[in-house]
Amino acid sequence: MPETFIPSGITDVADAIRWAAAEGKPLSLHGHRSKAGLGRPAHLDNRQTEYALDLSRLSGVLEYEPAELVLTLRPGTLVSDVEKLLAASNQMLAFEPPDYGPLWGHAAGRGTIGGAIGCNLAGPRRFKAGAIRDHLLGFVAVSGRGEIFKAGAKVVKNVTGYDLPKLVCGAYGTLAALAEVTLKVLPAPEKTRTVLVFGLDDAKAAQAMAAAACSPHEVAGLAHLPEAIAALSGVAYVAKAGMAVTAIRVEGTDISVKARCEALRALLQSFGPLEELHSMNSAWLWREIRDASAFILPQERVLWRLSVAPMSGPAVTAAIRATQPGAAFFYDWAGGLVWLSLPPAQDAHAALVRGAVAAAGGGHATLIRADQAVRASVDVFQPQPEALAALSRRVKESFDPMNILNPGRMAAGL
Incomplete structure (x- = not known):
């Protein structure tokens, strides 16, 4: 088991990261670990298992202005707690954050706001309201250099500077450790x-x-x-x-x-x-x-999440079923999101799945659930074209030049 740092404030986070950068010791960032099964394994070699940074104590609401539709809180706050708070004022998180913990055998209701931001999660309202990246107004974070920095603002209309809030969404903790986030909220429907x-x-x-x-x-x-x-x-x-x-x-x-x-x-x-x-x-x-609840069991089945053109989903699933008649699936986002469950396989059927997506016009295929050995050998996320991969590497180097924040979580060598 890795040695774990448990900071109680942003200064502690910065101190831990500065030490790790100086010593060349990678850190595995996490909250309640409800999504630890998503992405490449964090312990592919000894270098990646030595130290962990547990951000779960960075929790709680800092500021809530119902009349302004703005909420500022720490990233370790449970999504379920935020939803209860907002419901008392007849408001909601419009991006409808899913609870995927049970897909990996964890208890429901343990996902944090920081985890939702890191994975850029969104539920069925996504095609209308957008993902969490469209609702994150600003944040305070610590880079891989141990530097505290701010981005965005606590207002809805903010157009100054680089749009870093969108950059950290879906970065899986590989660019910075979040310490404070500000979200736009909306009135709940009657x-x-x-x-x-x-x-x-x-x-x-x-x-x-x-x-x-x-x-x-x-x-x-x-x-x-x-x-x-x-x-x-x-x-x-x-x-x-x-x-x-x-x-x-x-x-x-x-x-x-x-x-x-x-x-x-x-x-x-x-x-x-x-x-x-x-x-x-x-x-x-x-x-x-x-929450893709139909696929919680059996846990040993491989689970994919496909993003495709809405009308091409049936062609994708038909091509996969021709080879794997035991495939189970359903469609969300007007057909643009396909949840796909398949029997276990050494390659998680990656060639079949990504081939079917490509043949139907392209898209993205993310491996949501498979055992650690499979996730270590298969591209969990859609492989990027070389030009885009090079850009991703440069962004990573800008924020985390020593490659100490969740190294290898998204791609080998990153």
């Missing part, structure tokens, strides 16, 4: 309903989701669950036996939601039988979609 269409195959479901997305009815969620996944979900009790389910979420005021659901039912009636989910049942369904 009502939520979900229109369900039953019995569509993948191609027809893509057409139905496209029709809803292109309509003037301002939908806030579009997902398709093939029959095997629908049987495991929150719609199982209302679903017709053996039928797939296509879900369209609508949010807003009571009158507006009711009118828009009626309009969507008229728009989609030619596709198949229709039903509606209201309030708690609707929330339950979208929480399961958000």
Whole structure:
């Protein structure tokens, strides 16, 4: 086990990183480790296992201005605690951060704001509201040199300087250790309903989701669950036996939601039988979609997350099923996000998956779950073209010239 530093403030973080940089000792950064199974293993060699920087004590809300829709807090704060705080003022994190901990066998509700930022996470509302990178206004952090620096501001309209908040989102802690973050929050919807269409195959479901997305009815969620996944979900009790389910979420005021659901039912009636989910049942369904709950078990199955053009998803899954008939999957983000579960394999079926994505027009394939040996030998993240990879290396060298912050977490040698 690595020796762990547990700082209680930003000065402690800077001291630990300055020491590590001077000694050439890499640090594994983490909070509650709910996403430790995501990315390349942090202990591929002895150099990477010697020391860890536990940021979980950097937690708590520093400033909350409901009238200004701005929240400043420390990165070790649990997402679940933030959501409770915001709910008391009828507000929300519009990017709908998922809770992926159970996908790796961890308890639910242990993900932190810092972890969500590091992984640039977003739930089903992503195609409408954006990811967390679109809601991070500013931060205070410590670079790999041990230097404390600030970026962004505590205001929504801020256009000065480089947009570093977007850069740290999805960096998996390889550029800086966050110590304070400021997020934009939004009012929570008064009502939520979900229109369900039953019995569509993948191609027809893509057409139905496209029709809803292109309509003037301002939908806030579009997902398709093939029959095997629908049987495991929150719609199982209302679903017709053996039928797939296509879900369209609508949010807003009571009158507006009711009118828009009626309009969507008229728009989609030619596709198949229709039903509606209201309030708690609707929330339950979208929480399961958000967290990919259908794929929590069995843990030994390989899990991929594919980002593709919405209409090309059915072609990707069809190509994969032709070789792997045991593949299970569902679609989110109007079909632009495909969750894919496959049997275990030494290469996690990487060539098959990335080949299918490329053949369907391109996209990104991220290996979400596999054992450590597989994640050490396979590109967990979509391989970058050489020019982009060179740019990534230069950015890393600018923030962390000694390569001590989560080295190797995203790519070998970084």
